[in-house]
Each structure stands twice: as C-alpha cells, then as structure tokens.
Amino acid sequence: MFKFSPSAKLARTACAAMLLVAYTGKEARCQQDAERGAKALANWLECDYCTQNELAIVKSYGEAIVPGIVAVLNEGPSTAKHADLGKALAERYDQLVEQSKKNQNAPVAVTKEKFVELYWVAFDVRHRVRAAQALAAIGEGRARAALEATASKADREDVRAAAREALRTLAR
Numbered sequence: 001m002f003k004f005s006p007s008a009k010l011a012r013t014a015c016a017a018m019l020l021v022a023y024t025g026k027e028a029r030c031q032q033d034a035e036r037g038a039k040a041l042a043n044w045l046e047c048d049y050c051t052q053n054e055l056a057i058v059k060s061y062g063e064a065i066v067p068g069i070v071a072v073l074n075e076g077p078s079t080a081k082h083a084d085l086g087k088a089l090a091e092r093y094d095q096l097v098e099q100s101k102k103n104q105n106a107p108v109a110v111t112k113e114k115f116v117e118l119y120w121v122a123f124d125v126r127h128r129v130r131a132a133q134a135l136a137a138i139g140e141g142r143a144r145a146a147l148e149a150t151a152s153k154a155d156r157e158d159v160r161a162a163a164r165e166a167l168r169t170l171a172r
Contacts, residue, residue: 136166
C-alpha cells in the first residue's frame, strides 16, 4: 500500500495557492460589487421617473457606496458627464435654432452658452440633491457627516436645503 506524505514545502505551496485563489476570487467579487454599486448610483442619479426602486438599490450597498455619493454631493457629476451633456445640449440648441428659422413663432431667445449653462446647472443640482437623498437613505456615520458639511458649506442654497432636508429625514 502506498502512503502519501506531503513535504512541508509542498504543503506550504498548496496553502499559498489556495489563499491566492481565495484572495483573487474575493478581490474579483469586490470589484464586481463596486461596479454594481457605481451602476446603481448612476441609475438613481439619472432616472427620470425612478420607478425601478433605484434608491432602495443604492441603499442596499450601504457604507460601501458612500464615498462615491459624497463625491457627487461635493463635486457634482463627473467631468465626462459634463462633457457629454455639454455636447448634447449644444446639439439640441442647434436643432432649436434650425426649427426657429422655419417657425417665427418659436424664436430662440438665449445664446448657446446660456442655454447650455441653464440646463447644466439643473442637471448638476439634480445630481447633488439626489446624492443627499441617497446619503439620507443610507444614514450611517460618513453619510451623516457629509450631509452636515454640505448643509453649512455648499455653494448653492438649493443644495444646502437638500442636505438639511436629508438630515431631517435622518432625525425621524
């Protein structure tokens, strides 16, 4: 009968391999969770009617998603979003100008720059307000601290008001 007696070196190598596989698997799951969390946050920030339980899904990520939400609360949409929206709004403005040439009852009364700025500000505020709402839904330590800071220091009054409302929601 053959007896198997693994050497200590072989046993260490096998253990190291199993730990590496376990760690890599965990790291991959963490990466997938981070991607899902970012997607859930984007869905919440950009939904028009929000009929798919978007906020509850964001809330389910808890503290793990808070840094991304705080970034939106403090900085607004990403630079890439800003560029994409700016381009789309400029194209829409050009379409409206073309339509106004065919219909004198529908003049375009603002410059392209003002048009883009008006809609960009609305988009920015909506993202920041929804970030405050998401932090209120999560309601844990870092979320509360971020809301408190924003309630007193945000550049825009409407964002400060949203943070104060979110803090009142937490107090209930």
